[in-house]
Structures are given as structure tokens and as C-alpha cells.
Amino acid sequence: MNKTERQLAITLELQRSKVLRAEDLAAQFETSVRTIYRDIQALSEAGVPIVGAPGQGYSLMDGYFLPPVGFTAEEAVALIMGTDFIEQRLDSLYGSVAKTSRRKIEAILPEPVRFESTRVRETMRLLHTSEPVTGIKERDYLGEARRAILERRKLSFTYQKTLPESDGNRKSRREVAPYGLMFIQGNWILIARCDLRQDIRHFRLSRMTELAMLEEPFLVPPGFDLSRYRQKDDRNLQVLVRVNPEIADRILETGNFYMESTEERTDGLLFTFRVRHPEELLPYVLSWGGNVEVLEPESFRCRIREEADKILKRY
Structure with a gap:
């Protein structure tokens, strides 16, 4: 970014924000505070009405x-x-x-820019399908959850977990205070405080049914910031899997959440996974078939053997 582009960008940032410190601008534009001071002076000399408040920062004159x-x-x-x-x-x-936003953007572009942008777009595509990438039910739930977050009202839904609870049930009814939504590895996740668990939990919208917004209000706890929120990593169990190098790329391309590291060995590749429960990894290991071997823990090796026996009996 050259000097002219940076000074225009600084003006746009000041127009968008109430007050900005020179340190904040320097960090954003990856330059020194001294350079920001010079940019501010140049903008002021060019007629941009920038107001500086000692100890607070810079702002644009109202209007x-x-x-x-x-x-x-x-x-x-x-x-x-x-x-x-x-x-x-x-x-x-x-x-x-x-x-409507796309149509407006395309309408205001000068003809040469519109032609060039169309040419560039034709070389890059997001996935387009006849059906929405996010399922219809999930899109409806997304809208309902978004409204509940904005209106600070609780949500109620039936949730299906991947693993059964201690009583054998996989479904449970939940009432939650929704704090925010995150898009993680192709899935919409609701971040919410669960009344049942008395803690913040993550819920996939695709695993919800009977979602309803309640009249009961809630307060977001002071200091909660979705942009800085990080879930506590409680994946404490290590699983070692030996992989045939011929399918290593296929496993790596899945971007598996549980994958931690890989190591080349003379007898194949060693993949290390970290999970909460081995059952979380079971569908993946079975889908890789005879090209992988679970080395540890022994209990998970036995679990794979049990599933293999069931499959053999069926066929």
C-alpha cells in the first residue's frame, strides 16, 4: 500500500470510527506511529478536518x-x-x-471495471448448487437464532448428540441463552449457555429440531466477546493410527478437527489424533478401511475389531 492509498484508507477508518489512536492505525496499516503522524499532518494540510484529542486519538469533524x-x-x-x-x-x-447488494455493486461500477471484474470472477467460483449449501431447515434455524441473539431471548430445541448420554439417549431437550453464531468447517454452530449443563456449550444447527424462541430474556455476561471467545480444549485422549501413504492425502484433505500431527515412518505414516472419546473417531477410521491400523489405545483397537466383525456377519 503506497502513501496515497494509506492516507485514503486512514480517512475512511476515521469516517467509520469515532476515535482512533495513532497506535491503532499504525498496527492496522503495519507501519510506524511516526508515519501515521506524518499522514495525519498531510491530510490536515489537504483540507481534511481531523481533530486530535491528547490522550484519546484522532477523529473527523462532525458532518x-x-x-x-x-x-x-x-x-x-x-x-x-x-x-x-x-x-x-x-x-x-x-x-x-x-x-440486492450484488446488483447495486454491479450497477455502480464503471464499464471497464465491471468488464474486468466479470473476467476475474470467471476464474474463481464458490460452490454453486441448485439447492442452498446451507440446508433449508438450517437456514431457517439460523434466522431464528440470529433474531434471538439480537433480542436477547432464550431458545428451546431438541438436540441430537453424536454419542449417547449415560442413560443411552442421544436426544435431549435444551433451553439456552444464545450468545453468538460461528461458522466452523462448513457448519453453523450456536454458542450458548445451556441451562441443563450450566455452562457455555456449542450446538450444531444441523442437529437441532423443534427450535423455538422463548419469551424469557437473558443477559450476556460482562466481558463476553464472541470475537475473542475460544472453547476450552478438552480432547485429552490420544489415538495413534498407522496410515498407508497412498491414502494420506485423502485423510489430510478432510481437515479433520481431531488431527494433531503426522510423522513419516518406514512402515507408513503415523497420524496422531486427540479426541474426547474414541467413538468420535470411529466413523472416520471405518471409512478408511484396511488402509489404516489403530495402534493405540488398545480399547479402541478392540472397538474397531467389534465393528469389523459386525460388518463381516452382515455380508
Whole structure:
């Protein structure tokens, strides 16, 4: 980013924010505080009404706005592909908004930029299908959860876990205080405090049924910040799997959440997984068939053998 581009970007940031410190701007634009001081001085000399408050930062004088900003072809592509993603992954309200936003962006682009952005877009595509990438039910639940978060109202739903509880049931009714939504590895996850567990839990929208917004309000705890929130990693059990190198790429491409490391050995590749319960890894190991061998723990080796016996009996 050259000096002119940086100074324009600084003005846009000041227009978007109330007050910004020179240190914050320097970190954002990866430059020195001294350079930011020079940029602010140059902008002021050019007639941009920047107000500096000692100990607080810089702001634009009330009522000052930049004229409409043009987009390069690359910037236009980024915005338009962003609307494609929103249309595919968010609920119907934002899907509709994404369509109108895309039309507006395309309408205001100068002809040369529109032509170039179209040419660039044709070389890059997000997945398009006849059906929404996010399932119809999941999209409806996404909209309902989003409204509950904004209105600070609790949600109720039936949730199906991958593993059964101690009583053998996989389904349970939950009432939760929804704090936010996260898109993780292709799945929408609700971050919420569960009344049943009395703690923050993660819930996949795709595993919910009978979702309903309740009248009961809730308060987000002071200091909770979704952008900084990190789930406690309680995957304490290590699973070692020897893998035939011929399918190693296939396993790596899955981006498996439980995968921790790989190591080359003379007898194959050693994959290390870390899980809460071995059963979480069972469907993956079975899908890899005879190209893998579980080395540890022994109890999981026995579990794989039991499933193999069941399959053999069926055939």
C-alpha cells in the first residue's frame, strides 16, 4: 500500500470510527506511529478536518464525509463473491439482501471495471448448487437464532448428540441463552449457555429440531466477546493410527478437527489424533478401511475389531 492509498484508507477508518489512536492505525496499516503522524499532518494540510484529542486519538469533524469511493476490479470481485457466500450460507433475509447488494455493486461500477471484474470472477467460483449449501431447515434455524441473539431471548430445541448420554439417549431437550453464531468447517454452530449443563456449550444447527424462541430474556455476561471467545480444549485422549501413504492425502484433505500431527515412518505414516472419546473417531477410521491400523489405545483397537466383525456377519 503506497502513501496515497494509506492516507485514503486512514480517512475512511476515521469516517467509520469515532476515535482512533495513532497506535491503532499504525498496527492496522503495519507501519510506524511516526508515519501515521506524518499522514495525519498531510491530510490536515489537504483540507481534511481531523481533530486530535491528547490522550484519546484522532477523529473527523462532525458532518464531514468523503465522496463515493470507486472500486478496483479486485475489490469489486471481493465484494461480489462475498455476496455469493452470504446468499449460500446465511438465512433467507440476508440471502435476499445479498442479491440486492450484488446488483447495486454491479450497477455502480464503471464499464471497464465491471468488464474486468466479470473476467476475474470467471476464474474463481464458490460452490454453486441448485439447492442452498446451507440446508433449508438450517437456514431457517439460523434466522431464528440470529433474531434471538439480537433480542436477547432464550431458545428451546431438541438436540441430537453424536454419542449417547449415560442413560443411552442421544436426544435431549435444551433451553439456552444464545450468545453468538460461528461458522466452523462448513457448519453453523450456536454458542450458548445451556441451562441443563450450566455452562457455555456449542450446538450444531444441523442437529437441532423443534427450535423455538422463548419469551424469557437473558443477559450476556460482562466481558463476553464472541470475537475473542475460544472453547476450552478438552480432547485429552490420544489415538495413534498407522496410515498407508497412498491414502494420506485423502485423510489430510478432510481437515479433520481431531488431527494433531503426522510423522513419516518406514512402515507408513503415523497420524496422531486427540479426541474426547474414541467413538468420535470411529466413523472416520471405518471409512478408511484396511488402509489404516489403530495402534493405540488398545480399547479402541478392540472397538474397531467389534465393528469389523459386525460388518463381516452382515455380508
